[in-house]
Amino acid sequence: MATIKQVAKRANVSVATVSRVMNKNGYVSAEAREAVEQAIADLNYAPNRVARSLFTKTSGLIGLIMPDITNPFFPQLARAIEDVANQHGYQVVLCNTDEQLEKEQGYLVALQTMHVDGLIITTNHSDNPNYEKLDLPMVALDRIVKSGIDAVISDGYEGGRLAADTLIASGATRLAHIAGPEQLQTVKRRTEGFVDVAGDRLIGMTHSNFTFKEALTAAQTLFDAHWPFDGLFAANDVIAAAVLQEAVRRHVRVPEDLQVIGYDGIELGEMTSPPLTTIAQPIYEMGRLATERLIDLIEKRDTETKEMLLPVTLTERQTTRGKGSGR
Amino acid sequence: MATIKQVAKRANVSVATVSRVMNKNGYVSAEAREAVEQAIADLNYAPNRVARSLFTKTSGLIGLIMPDITNPFFPQLARAIEDVANQHGYQVVLCNTDEQLEKEQGYLVALQTMHVDGLIITTNHSDNPNYEKLDLPMVALDRIVKSGIDAVISDGYEGGRLAADTLIASGATRLAHIAGPEQLQTVKRRTEGFVDVAGDRLIGMTHSNFTFKEALTAAQTLFDAHWPFDGLFAANDVIAAAVLQEAVRRHVRVPEDLQVIGYDGIELGEMTSPPLTTIAQPIYEMGRLATERLIDLIEKRDTETKEMLLPVTLTERQTTRGKGSGR
């Protein structure tokens, strides 16, 4: 790797001049510029970002803190984030915390000592005090933070309502629900919206985390305790997929006997049999927005937004019967 | 953030001494060590990794180059890689190339200028000349590279054979296959193994890439052109899921009328209805191995392995009928 000194020597100028043409600032004569550009081309020079970092105290790195990239909701988010970051010349450092505070703490010091320029936090654990004292640009994604940290989330409450409305509109009268982990604010709202609209049509409910295995157990519990019901809303698509599988096993026909709606809009929903009707969050969009917001923060373009609540939409596939069909 | 100078001043020693206690090398008296440790604790000092990088020319960063984290095969790999990296004090930088050479090239210079210590390449595109002239420790994962680059792959050929054996053993006589993208060596081998064992029992075959949408089209094509068949091997689990969905739509019963086997062993296979029988690669293990190998390379512990071929196993779920059942 060539250094700036070598370039300077070859172009017969000082390192300052080379730096000036690289960064397009300061005065540089046409001849000098040309000589430098030639030398850069000849030597295939690319400035050492570590050296630059040391002086400028910026690294071009964004830390991405998520619970587990293996959870199918996160890859799309990660992809969106990485895309936007890359478009703006940033790289992203991936961190899986498993929601463990110590791991999170470890990543935080690592990221800080390597001078990441900002953080995107998709950890759902509420109120980690680590963040607030961090003094780094950051935005929370699919997560709510108490203090004044920017957040991008989807409208879970409306999503829950929409799920109930949809089920009811297509004839469901006995509703069931599998809620997500209780400590997740954003997920709780889905349940609240659903419950509010369902009213006393809600005849059964249980909880599950977001692993397929546990969701399957929850589905079984629900069927055992509350069957029959004709409309079910799951707190996310993984849980919905588990319900679908359990329904097949019990020879419950979907959507004829039971309509199912998930939440998230991940690709998994297209792959189930039948394909899953779901409340879709604009996942990629959320990642994009969060990252653009973060980069604005990093580069001090202070748009004053504080919390972005994105609308969800109904993606109607084949686990619901469509409006009016049941009336 | 405190600097080494501040620590030195507070401990009444020179920066060299502080550096010595941080790195546990050179001679340091017990008193000096204690004073320094106290100062470090007082100031909450953590060394600036950028500064250290500049001198040592190591960054503690590993570049992870993959086609698309959104493809459900990759998150588990990424997770394994990140886990192992983290255990050894490395961070990982995520890059999605979409198999585009220019994007790849862009990432490569970015990663190089930030002095990543090594690369893990899961891009399936063969023979990118960019890598060979790179002079960085690297290992290919699920990918075969011509030159002397280490590789970790699973035994696709045996996997293909195993799929055929399994299908035949449980009574299938008319076999079909959906192969993956032609340019992927590792995927091609699956087809070769399957074809070799199937012999003239193979009555129909088509191709697809790894998107669900295209897989669905391929499945339709296959059904239209070659139905009936009673055993199908798909080049990966996403394609198998598409086949399952298409089978449901055509009222083909799985596994009674048609047995299906996928390849990969991703979690998706548990979530389909019925759950998918598949040839499982040890995905996490592959990621772990590749990363450990890379770190050995980086830290100059030269274990001479060159290509690691991992065995695959049959994960029998409910899209096959089990041995002997069809006889």
Add this chain to the structure above:
DNA sequence: GCTTGATATGTAACCGGTTACACATTATGA
């Protein structure tokens, strides 16, 4: 008592950039 090696510590150069500052030189305008 003197040599020698182990122990202990500080000074300063170095890594490869950026930029403040000094010092030209060349317009520009009154």
Add this chain to the structure above:
DNA sequence: TCATAATGTGTAACCGGTTACATATCAAGC
């Protein structure tokens, strides 16, 4: 014509670590 501003370029300090080297002390060995 001369003051002033705009333009062009180099030197050296600086970012925060690491480490070669110089120097000093002390104990062991003869």
